[in-house]
Amino acid sequence: MTVLVEMSEEQVGALSAVTGMLVDVDRTINQLLAVKEGLLAVGSRLSFDIGADAAAAADPGLPDSFAGDAMDLAARAVAAEFAVALQSSDRSLQHRMTDADAKVTQFPSVWRAQGVGAITAGQARSIVDAGAHLDDESERDAYADEMIGLVQAPGMSPSRVGRAARRAAERRRPRSLDVRHRDARRVRRIWVKDRADGMAEFGLLGPAALIHGASERITAMGLGILSDTTARVEAGDDRFLDEIRADLALDLLLTGAPAGHDPDGLLAGVTGAVSVTIPVTALLDIDGPCAELDGSAPIDAVTARRLAAEAPGWDRVLTHPITGAVLAVDRYRPSAELKRWLRARDQRCRFPGCGYLARDCDIDHTTDAATGGPTEEQNLGALCRRHHVLKHQTPWAVEQVDSGTFSWTSPTGKVYLDTPPPPIVGTQATDDQPPPF
Template sequence: MNEMSTATSEDIANLDAIVSSLQAVEKTLQGVLAARDGLLAVANRLAMSIAEQGDGIEDSDLALRTVAAELATALRVSDRTVQRRMVAAEVMVERFPQVWHAQGAGLITAGHARVIVDAGAHIDDGDARAAYAARVLEFAQHESPSRVRVIAERIAQQYQSRTLDERHEDARAHRGVWVIDGPDAMSELHVYGPSVLIHGAQDRLTQMAKAIAERGEDEPTQADDPRTLAQRRFDLAMDLLLTGAPAGHDTADRLLGSISAHVAVTVPVTTLMGADGPAAELSGRAPMDLASAQALAGAASGRDRVLTHPVNGGVLCVDRYRPPESLRRRLRSRDERCRFPGCGMPARDSDLDHTRDAAFGGETSEDNLAALCRRHHVLKHQTPWHVVQHGDGLLEWTSPTGRTYVDRPPPPNTVTFIEPPF
């Protein structure tokens, strides 16, 4: 029996009121999001206006970074994220004003707007873009973004001045691989590239995964394999990525094939021994399971030992069974990631920067060094952003508008045996 058949007229009336209220809230929310895009677009124009007073594309990029950093630190988000949003907002507001107004009026959502703009991104003629947007908006007001995507791409083809091959060549320039960390010591590996290669790779993994299952019917050791098809695909992909040779790109002396994967792991020694305590971590990135941490520690040829204060957890010293570079290791253990507010780039992928320039008497010492990713290293030296250190790894950044932001080293992944006095 359908449970809804027992609903009273009062229940249905309440549901109807919820639906109506949710529609009103959603309409207001889309208007606010459109207003935010308008402000981001203005910020992007301001950055470009500032850049026009400089000397070329490098000044343009620095102006965008500077403005994005100002906004991002005020909003407590990544400046890379804000810069991407600024550019995307400028594209929609300037090139697709009908779409922006439709979202502001609550006729479509941000998801619809993104689909429409993405599909029409290569329509260069202004009149053609307007005609394309008008046709898609008529459909978008009554369908979900996923359905709109198919129609938008179909309509966009009728207004494109360039062939698919030409546009594909441009899109290939943006191919890449990136990681998104999730909960429960899990992460996502994203691969963006030509569809024929991505689908080909997926098909090969699927065929290999199915072959394992079929082989299991005749081989007792494989017959009780509990893994699903998706799990076997993942295991095969990791096996190929971590141990396979890059045959299509390797040199005659197999230089690329000799490169192995590296990760930096921090784990309290008591946790490593199996006692209750903080979880192991991929340094500055995400937690990891104990079994993997123990396996890596057992197989490692060398390890950094980080000694921490038993009360406040501060880094006291770092040594290694096979030295040197003790100061470099100490700072990377302290900082774990780039020290610009909101940035999560790991310290091992960042520069060690003199807060006070060595050329002006800055010491090469713990109190004058901090990890900065290349993006924020350049931002510090070539824009009005500046930073001072106040001891114990405390960095105070000042933005071009005079706002200050304090960045503290992340708490170390360690064990304390006495409760801190707070």
């Protein structure tokens, strides 16, 4: 038999040693992840106790929903404490706290198995995800024990564990698949994730039959385009199948009429809209800072100029020629002007680590207007609804220490500063301008 790659005894020995070290390091990482999940679960229990105490101490005349609100606010406050300390998103931390608590309390044997290095974090996640709907504790424990024994076999990657776990859980579920699917449909959604180089991902969660059907249809359309070689050569079309499918999907989403949901034809007139910040250098095709989509992701100059040419109107933001600080917005309508100014300055929610765009946020008085806080830029800032509520309803506190710098104090007394993100403008010093210091 022909051997394509020859390895010496020394190379085989080195490979074996590195593999062994990788296994040991990976086992240690998985054990530490189990410890981290245990701490997050403790945080979840702590937030539950804080919320329960607040609900118990509340006025009996408050509506029944107050207890739930108290629980949610306590979870937000604790998650925010963790997230800012870890330089993470408090939304994702709160989800991870909930997931960790479910794993530790509902699947303790899986958590312990990961903690001693018997299974990996990925295998544990597959087991927990597949068995999440097992409500009977004895069935859940039996399922977990079965899966822990199964994953000891060689080659049981998380994807293989997931398939086996779904089959094992299915045997133990009291509700039929039809009933569970009906409930699962209620969480269908779409999402967008920004990527590098002016790109973004578009995700869609929905019924499997419809998703696969849509994928097959787009693929069939793409193959039809690929098969017409003559037309592609004449048009100079050198796209691969994946490129064609992506273009078809976006074309259908942006221009197709939703006939099945629009009997009166009202939705057909709804068009997509985006906001972009475009430096004048990009409009003039001069090298300089790039354009940016909604303060979240850079876009290429060609796309920026096309959007500028088709835009019905513009807000021109005037900036300092050296520091790039926002000075004014040139449309004069008092309340709207101030909002535009703040959104140009803040670009996003001003809670540390939050990436919600300013246009989707509330304009909040840092010092409440009810206590004399002025309605001016030094006392205003963009806060998403989550962190707006966090500021008013939990021990988190904030003040503006200078122009646009927010100082947040957590319930444990730690202080975190959040400064405005730099605007995407070009700056240049001239002989008659002082240096920026």
